[in-house]
Amino acid sequence: MGDGLRLALTTYSVNPRGGVVHTLELAEALQAAGVLVTVVALSDQGKGFFREVGVPVRLIDAPAPAPTLEERVFQSIATLTEYLGEIGDQFDIVHSQDCISARAAARIRDAGTSYRVIRTVHHVDDFTTQALMDCQRNAILEPDDVLVVSKLWQDLLLKDYGVHAGIVTNGIRAERFSAGISELRRKELRQKLGVDDRFVYLTVGGIEPRKGTAYLVEALARLKATHPNPPMLAIIGGHSFQDYRAYRESVLDSLEPSGLELGKDVVLLGTVSDAELPEWFSAADGFAFPSMKEGWGLVVLEAMAAGLPVVTSDIDVFHEFLTDEDDALMTNAGDAASLAQGLARLVDDEETRRRLAQHGPTVAARYPWSATAEQHLEVYRRALNAR
Incomplete structure (x- = not known):
């Protein structure tokens, strides 16, 4: 051929x-x-x-x-x-x-x-x-x-x-992310985060302006102020050719004034091994990806293949393969209040979580x-x- x-x-x-x-x-x-x-x-x-x-x-x-x-x-x-x-x-x-x-x-x-x-x-x-x-x-x-x-x-x-x-x-290699993990392995990974019954949001891509990390942290702070058992955020990634240290430091410096604790409400996992990456999708409860700019957003499909319900921004490129409410909750890009509403809804609404989790693998299988x-x-x- x-x-x-x-x-x-x-x-x-x-x-x-x-x-x-x-x-x-x-x-x-x-x-x-x-x-x-x-x-x-x-x-x-x-x-x-x-x-x-x-x-x-x-x-x-x-x-x-x-x-x-x-x-x-x-x-x-x-x-x-x-x-x-x-x-x-x-x-x-x-x-x-x-x-x-x-x-x-x-x-x-x-x-x-x-x-x-x-x-x-x-x-x-x-x-x-x-x-x-x-x-x-x-x-x-x-x-x-x-x-x-x-x-x-x-x-x-x-x-x-x-x-x-x-x-x-x-x-996407959907089977790599849909394989799942044992309950024991899931418990081990969540223990690394220091969580038991808290809702865990995962995001992949590090702390960068393009990924909308500042809005994600602000949205998380809003939820901590309103939810008795608020979700926490695990961030994977960090390698970049460009230097985002100033942005990263600004985001991390904003945690304490916002009522968030590094290592408890926000955990930086850094770069994980290739074998461990799909395991983290299986260990989390939801996926957050409020990007401001993407070429496509491959990691969204990886999360969907794993059966994770997804909250994204509403940038145009995501509309090319996602339908709001059917495949993901799409929130206003660059709007922490809108993002907080989407994150909260996924935490609070079991039916929404179930629907998105069911649709995700079907979307991923198309590619x-x-x-x-x-x-x-x-x-x-x-x-x-x-x-």
């Missing part, structure tokens, strides 16, 4: 961020379809991927961390460019999942290597320096073909960049990685014919 296609999937990191998860899952699904896939990634000084990978992997040591984001970005582009210059002629297509690896791939193509560059834009970052904004723009304009995972981003790229992007849906791989194969075939 792969027609002997030699494909490199490139990514800027080995950590469990959404675009990296997408890269690995897509690589394995494409290999199963007969494609000769190699994953190329920047590594944190010899560190491998966060999980075992079932396709050939080539890791390049990332440069030592520079003091500014701008320096880190351009040093990473230079490192990837040098490496792709050595191996680029081994591939027919280099498919990049981020602006760093896309710019590196385009430089080697422009230097004469005959592969075709494809870029998936998962979202556009809110950079604050002109150099990074220009870099991001070029990473969208330079590839031969651009893909997105949602209609929202297809429209935005056409409006803001004049780029006609194709849509390929995201995917297998095999279907995503087939969509990509069509894109690759057209790209090769256009050379």
